[in-house]
Amino acid sequence: MNSENTLSEQGGTLYIVATPIGNLDDMSPRAAAILSRVAVIAAEDTRHSGRLLQHLGISKPMMALHEHNERDKAGQVLEKLAAGQDVALISDAGTPLISDPGFVLVREARARGYRVSPVPGACALISALSAAGLPTDRFLFEGFLPARQGARKTALERLARESATLVFYESPHRIVDTVRDIEQVMGAERELVLARELTKTFETFYAGHAAGVRENIEADPHGSRGEFVVMVHGASAEELSASSAEVDRVLVLLLAELPVKKAAKLAAELTGRSKNELYQRALELKAE
Template sequence: MSAQLFVVATPIGHLDDMTFRAIETLKSVSIIAAEDTRTSAQLLKHFNISTPLTACHDHNESNKIDVLVQRLLKGENMALISDAGTPLISDPGFKLVRAAQEHGIRVIPVPGACAAIAALSTVGLPSDRFSFEGFLSSKASQRLLQLEKLKDETQTLIFYEAPHRILECVKNMADVFGADRPVGFAREITKTFETIRKMTLGELVKFIESDHNQQKGEIVLVVGGATQEKDMEQEKLDQLLTRLLQDLSVKAASQLAADLTGIKKKVAYQRALELTAK
């Protein structure tokens, strides 16, 4: 009779984020499939978990699936963990989970920490609709093409990025999305040097350039969607027109607003009429 495969989330930094259920699950299973057994061995040691480990990572997952599935089919409960956070989220494990399901094996989530969700919940950008994009290409040309395809997306976008590429990546985002696009920068979440800031992409480029420490550690970028940027521009225009209309006619206020912002006078004029009608 087949056993169960538990997909277990582990801390992304702070060990106190390990759940009681995760600890009990890892103690109860017959074997733990881990992304890096050396990293996971330290975690297990901290929580006095003696369950055997076996490696399951990007380079061996395809070859190891049959062996792991056969153990499950023989009745051995198994847990799947990554180096940190929730497995499969820019980490290996998808092929094993898919194979287990194809063989009728029950896959059970044991929820916990996830860097993408932790960042989204704290940077102050809309979270009702979002898209997790993971890591962009390490090649600049390919990365720019990926960003071009995303620039008109209206939902919040979440990216992971390596520290040695973060500055180049943010510069590319500023070029494609615009320097005024809002972004949340979350680095080393739950760790000693945690940094969580919200600013524009242009400001983030300067922030990273001015402090080399911001080019270290695990980094999540949460970028506002295209509509959010337009909404912000609309709000700024409304504020400007409201102030100008206190002293100027609709025609004069809209002309000055067009000169200051670069938008078409016809657009500014129409908005000025709408504001005065309220």
């Protein structure tokens, strides 16, 4: 028997428990049973999660574990696991660690050999994708885009040539600006689907081309309320081909006046593409 199994048998279990993203009836019986029997519940916001526990009729000791104190509080959870106590980790909504705290704790618990067990349930990004009508064989989840417009546009430029469906979380006060940036960087015809207030009373999906989706949100009096999942169709083969042709055109013009290294560096700044990628392409064009 290896040391990890020995530690797991001696210590408690850390349960990663998914909670509802809106509709409280989405709480699974297994998740509720585990919350009712663990020694303590580590919650992102104890006041918020306290209302869920009250709804479930569960009374358990709670401790706050969020992005600002996770490194400090992780030690307390590990002490409880070492003492043989089971602990449940929950976030404000959905599956912990998906753009929520918990990475530090889970990594350290695994490193020390304690059992870490997921209790599946709601997850906003998966729920949104399942109903969006966009390709789901490949998708790239980017969490939250940068809050500042310049950094946000830079991030979108980096992703503009990605062929997988792109998924972001976004807050209501930035949603219009984010959609406008997607429209400007990826084109007004890029297909978008936005999911707002999933599983709640005013659940809404906005779908269509970027320009039309932006107009629909701006026209909706409730369009800037609630949490959003933003899903963007990946770049088409035609877009990728056109993009590569434009990059080659830029490189050829620069190579006529500059050395390969400088031409690649400037082209990277102009197109948002990787400098190393453009350096290799510049060498190929130079040879041709």
